[in-house]
Amino acid sequence: MKLYYFPGAPSPRKVGIVIAEKGLDIPTEILNIRAGEHRTGDYAAVNPNVTVPALELDDGACITESLAIVHYLEQLQTEPNLMGRDATEQALVLMWHDIATLEGYLGIQERFRNSEAFPAGRALPGPTGYERIPALVERGDKRIHAFFDKIDRRLGESEYLAGDRYTYADIAAYVYRWFAHWVTKDDPAAHRKHLRRWTEAIDARPAVASLNA
Numbered sequence: 001m002k003l004y005y006f007p008g009a010p011s012p013r014k015v016g017i018v019i020a021e022k023g024l025d026i027p028t029e030i031l032n033i034r035a036g037e038h039r040t041g042d043y044a045a046v047n048p049n050v051t052v053p054a055l056e057l058d059d060g061a062c063i064t065e066s067l068a069i070v071h072y073l074e075q076l077q078t079e080p081n082l083m084g085r086d087a088t089e090q091a092l093v094l095m096w097h098d099i100a101t102l103e104g105y106l107g108i109q110e111r112f113r114n115s116e117a118f119p120a121g122r123a124l125p126g127p128t129g130y131e132r133i134p135a136l137v138e139r140g141d142k143r144i145h146a147f148f149d150k151i152d153r154r155l156g157e158s159e160y161l162a163g164d165r166y167t168y169a170d171i172a173a174y175v176y177r178w179f180a181h182w183v184t185k186d187d188p189a190a191h192r193k194h195l196r197r198w199t200e201a202i203d204a205r206p207a208v209a210s211l212n213a
C-alpha cells in the first residue's frame, strides 16, 4: 500500500489526520503540489486526475477522493471509529461532511483559485485547464462567511458536528477552517465562539497536534 500525500493541502491533510488518529503506518510519498510535483514524473499513470491524496493498494487498485480513502481506512482499522457506529450516526457524519465540503471547502477553493495568488489557467484541480473568473473571489468570501456562521450555530447546539463525539465530519471542517485561515489570513474561529471552543478541543488532540507540530 502507498499513500500519495501533501500535508499542506486540505484533501490529503484530512486523510493524514485519520491515519494519525488510527495509528496506522502507511508508506507515503510526498508530492509537493505547490512545486508541481504531481504534474510531472509518472504520477498521472497512478492517478490520471493528478490530484492528491491517492491510495495505491497492493493489488494495483488506486483509490482517489479523500472520503473514499477514509472509508477504506475505516474498514481496515475500525477503531477509533470515525465514520459513525450506527445508521443514524453514519448518515449524520456523511451529511455534515457533505455540508462542509460542498459549502465550505468549495467556497474557499473558489476564493483561492480564482485570485491572483493562484497560477493562471488552473482555477480547478485536475488535468483540464480552466481560467480564473475574478468575480468568484468575492462570491467565495461570501460563501466562507456563510459556511462558518452555519458551523458556529451548529456547534452552539451540539458539542461536535454529527453529535456528542468527534468524527470525520469534524476532521473535514477542522481542516477547512485551517485552509480558510491560510487563504484569507482571517481565522474564522477568531470571532465565532462555538467554532473557537471546538477548534481548541481538536487542536489539543494528540494525533492532530502531532501533525500541526
Ligand SMILES: N[C@@H](CCC(=O)N[C@@H](CS)C(=O)NCC(=O)O)C(=O)O
Residues within 6 Å of the ligand: 009, 010, 011, 012, 033, 038, 050, 051, 052, 053, 064, 065, 066, 067, 124, 125, 126
Ligand atoms: N475530491 C478530492 C479532491 C482532491 C484535490 O482537489 N486535491 C487537491 C489538493 S486539496 C490537489 O491535488 N490539487 C492539485 C492541483 O490543483 O493541481 C478529494 O477529496 O481527495
